[in-house]
Amino acid sequence: MTPLRVLLAWRPDGDPDGADTNTGTDTAAFVSWLSRTAEITVKPVTVIPRIWPEGVDRVDASDAAAVQRFEEWAAAESTACHAAARTALIDAGVPESMIDDSDELLHSHSETTALIRSAEEFGADLIVVGSRFGTSGGPVGRFRAGSTADALLHCAPLPVVTVPRTPTLSKHGVTRVSCAYVDNEQSHQALRKAADLASRWGVPLRLVAFSPTGASMYPTLTPFPDATEADERWRGQALDILARGRERAEERHPDLRVETEVGSGPGWSGAMDDVHWKKGEILVVGSSVLGAFNRVFIGPSTNQLLAHSPAPVLVSPV
Structure with missing residues (x-):
């Protein structure tokens, strides 16, 4: 089987007191986790930000010297x-044979564009990114x-x-x-990706319907009088949805072991905490159909899943 090809968007461990930094240790640990699952080839890349506009051909002598110093620094920093x-x-446990040794200099005004081009x-097969760290970062485990x-x-x-x-x-x-499955085109694509990965790795597939309790997925100012009845009705519908999802997964991979579960609770945090998460879990979610075709585009619900999931999340394009 062809190794899974992983582009790791890597940055050095950031300043814990910084406003928008990342930690490379976490993403290295994730890649090591993948390497214990199956053969992978990982390419770590770091984008060096440009400070001069791209495509500027004419500079005076003093600018040219400064540009040259920057280019030399960027090459040294990249290495x-x-x-x-x-x-x-x-150090995280990835075998040296699984690490791509090509040292590519990437410096651009757009880190996103450079990462996509490199990938x-x-x-x-996928791009790995870490959580924001520092003073405005997320809590441990999120x-x-x-x-x-x-x-x-x-x-x-x-x-x-x-x-x-x-x-x-x-x-x-x-x-x-x-x-995460709700029986629409967004989750159909996620199901296909999740089922393929579970089959490839020889592990079970779990389909989960998450349902924040109440009339709205967000806090409300006025209580909904029929909230309990609505929650019970939705739970019954969710079980039917998951049964259809199980059929889809088993049609795609007949030997796959498929489990189903409904998570409900106050808010997205409560809904996700309502189900048991294994240390070996990865969650697959789909992209919003509002985005461009064949592109990742997260909507409000997916954004909430990313924020509250204790497990790594793979976001699949529609």
Whole structure:
């Protein structure tokens, strides 16, 4: 079987007191977790931001010298980051044979564009991004998108995996694939991706319908008098939806073990905490049909799943 090709958007461990930094240790741990599941080839890349506009051909002598110094610094920084990323991956337990050794200099005004271009040239199956760290980052065990991750989650042409801050991961690799399922085109694509991964890795597939209790998925100012009855009605509908999803998954992979579960509770946090999460879990979700075809584009519900999932999340394009 062809190894899974992983592009790791890597940054050095950021300043814990910084406003928008990332930690490379978490994403290295995730890649190591994948490497314990199946053969992979990982390419760590770091984008060096440009400080001069691209495509500027005419500069005076003083500017040319400054540009030259920047180019030399960018090359040195890129090499240092690649070496540090490689060391972090090895320290996390990734076999050296699974690490792509090509040292590519990426410097651009758009980190998102550079990452997508590099992923396409590498033939990546997915892009891995870490949680925002620092003062405005997420709590331990949860993901918060920084500016680059947020942009990728609205335009990437291939799956994006979000890694929670300081994730708790099984020593045995992926042990179950979960899929958020509501029986629409968005979740049909997620189901196909989740079923394919579960079959490839030889692990069970769990289909989950998440339902924040109440009349709305968000806090309300006035109580809905029939909320309990509506929640019970939705739970019955969710079980029917999951049964149809099970049939779809088993038609695609007849030997696949498929489980179903409904998670309900106050808010998205309560709904997601209502189900049991294994240390070896990865959650697969679909993109919104509001986005471009064959592109990742997260809607409000998916954004809530990313924020409250204790497991890494793979967002699949529609």
